[in-house]
Amino acid sequence: xxxxxxxxxxxxxxxxxxxxxxxxxxxxxxxxxxxxxxxxxxxxxxxxxxxxxxxxxxxxxxxxxxxxxxxxxxxxxxxxxxxxxxxxxxxxxxxxxxxxxxxxxxxxxxxxxxxxxxxxxxxxxxxxxxxxxxxxxxxxxxxxxxxxxxxxxxxxxxxxxxxxxxxxxxxxxxxxxxxxxxxxxxxxxxxxxxxxxxxxxxxxxxxxxxxxxxxxxxxxxxxxxxxxxxxxxxxxxxxxxxxxxxxxxxxxxxxxxxxxxxxxxxxxxxxxxxxxxxxxxxxxxxxxxxxxxxxxxxxxxxxxxxxxxxxxxxxxxxxx
Numbered sequence: 001x002x003x004x005x006x007x008x009x010x011x012x013x014x015x016x017x018x019x020x021x022x023x024x025x026x027x028x029x030x031x032x033x034x035x036x037x038x039x040x041x042x043x044x045x046x047x048x049x050x051x052x053x054x055x056x057x058x059x060x061x062x063x064x065x066x067x068x069x070x071x072x073x074x075x076x077x078x079x080x081x082x083x084x085x086x087x088x089x090x091x092x093x094x095x096x097x098x099x100x101x102x103x104x105x106x107x108x109x110x111x112x113x114x115x116x117x118x119x120x121x122x123x124x125x126x127x128x129x130x131x132x133x134x135x136x137x138x139x140x141x142x143x144x145x146x147x148x149x150x151x152x153x154x155x156x157x158x159x160x161x162x163x164x165x166x167x168x169x170x171x172x173x174x175x176x177x178x179x180x181x182x183x184x185x186x187x188x189x190x191x192x193x194x195x196x197x198x199x200x201x202x203x204x205x206x207x208x209x210x211x212x213x214x215x216x217x218x219x220x221x222x223x224x225x226x227x228x229x230x231x232x233x234x235x236x237x238x239x240x241x242x243x244x245x246x247x248x249x250x251x252x253x254x255x256x257x258x259x260x261x262x263x264x265x266x267x268x269x270x271x272x273x274x275x276x277x278x279x280x281x282x283x284x285x286x287x288x289x290x291x292x293x294x295x296x297x298x299x300x301x302x303x304x305x306x307x308x309x310x311x312x313x314x315x316x317x318x319x320x
Contacts, residue, residue: 001078003218005087007181007267009051010039011095012070012150013062019132020151022141023059023121026128032163035133036144037092040126044179045250045265048091056095059127061120067094069246072183072222072269073146087218089181090146091246091269177263183226184213184247185273186314187238193296194315195281196305197233200292204254204264209307211270211314212236214290222269230273232285234294241272244317247310270314 013021023038025031038059042051049066056064071092078085121127133141138151145155187195196209212233216225223240230238247268254264281294297305302315 002084003087004084005089005181005218007042007048007179008040008075008088008090009042009048009055010037010090010092010146011052011056011064011066012037012092013056013064013095013097015132017132019134020138021060021119022131022133022138022147023127024129024131026126029126031144031158033142034144034158034162035138035141036147037150038127038130039090039092041088042267044177044263045252047248048246048267049093052093052095059121060130063098064095065098067096069093069243069269071150072243072246073149074216074219074221075144075146076219085218089216089222089267091267092146092150176260177265179265179267180215181222182213182215182266182268183222183229183271184211184268184310184314185226185230185238185240185271186244186317187212187230187234187236187273187275189275189278189296191298193278193298194302195234195236195275195278195294195296196302196307196311196315197283197294198292199308200290203290204251205308207306209305209311211308211311212273212294213268223271226271226273230275232289233283233291235279235282235284236275237277238273238275241274244270244272244314246270247313249310268310270310 021038022035025034038056039052040055042048052066053064056062069091073090073092075088075090076085119130121130135151135153139153142158143153148155195212197212199205199208199210212230213226214229216222226240227238230236247270249266249268251264253261278296281296283291283294285291
């Protein structure tokens with residue numbers, strides 16, 4: 001079976017009554033008649049927050065400002081007729097209308113003042129309707145699984161006879177252009193120590209201390225992938241406390257174990273993780289991995305360590 005992956009971004013926009021904006025898939029799209037939070041796939045090298053703004057403008061006519069990341073969820077759809085399994089890592093952000101405000105529309109509903117755009121479906125796009133929905137109203141509609149989960153509703157399988165259009169396989173120089181979704185952790189123990197891992201020789205950033213974590217496997221949820229990596233890279237059993245941030249990395253000439261420059265785009269979610277019963281940090285993954293060693297550090301030791309940019313930023317957030 002062919003395995004395909006992509007990264008999608010979506011936004012939660014609420015009206016003055018607390019209803020959530022949902023869009024319905026058009027007949028020519030992959031999920032006709034199915035409702036979801038507005039959004040879609042990010043382009044290579046595009047920051048997830050920029051993608052949310054672009055997609056909201058195209059799909060709804062609204063200019064939005066992006067707030068905190070709310071969730072990271074992996075959706076997997078198996079298309080047995082085509083022998084393809086589609087894995088989409090979906091980032092969901094809170095958004096609000098930028099430069100305008102929602103106001104009641106005569107006769108019901110909400111519209112947006114001119115500076116923020118007027119609500120409308122994308123002409124000829126992947127959606128054919130937009131509606132404000134309460135949780136009860138949304139529960140009566142066919143929803144993509146990630147949307148149901150975000151709204152706190154039961155995840156109901158889509159109809160088996162849904163006439164889905166399979167997205168085309170990615171085009172372009174796939175060999176030398178890579179996009180990877182990864183999950184990392186700001187990992188602490190009860191005494192306030194921070195766990196860091198050192199990048200092995202032959203990998204970008206070799207010799208620098210990094211956050212535990214890495215790329216997720218096909219079909220794996222981000223939080224589960226992070227906890228797996230925590231065991232492999234440091235021999236620790238942890239629990240995810242909350243989702244802190246989304247980090248974007250674009251390096252058009254990354255040199256890794258492939259031995260040639262790659263146009264590398266990494267989308268990374270960062271969780272706060274607690275190890276309640278810490279042990280000595282030991283790398284347990286097979287030889288040849290990207291982690292050379294792992295260690296616990298008290299806060300005073302972290303200052304001055306050679307660290308990756310994301311590790312330096314995250315350790316600055318280390319407030320309990």
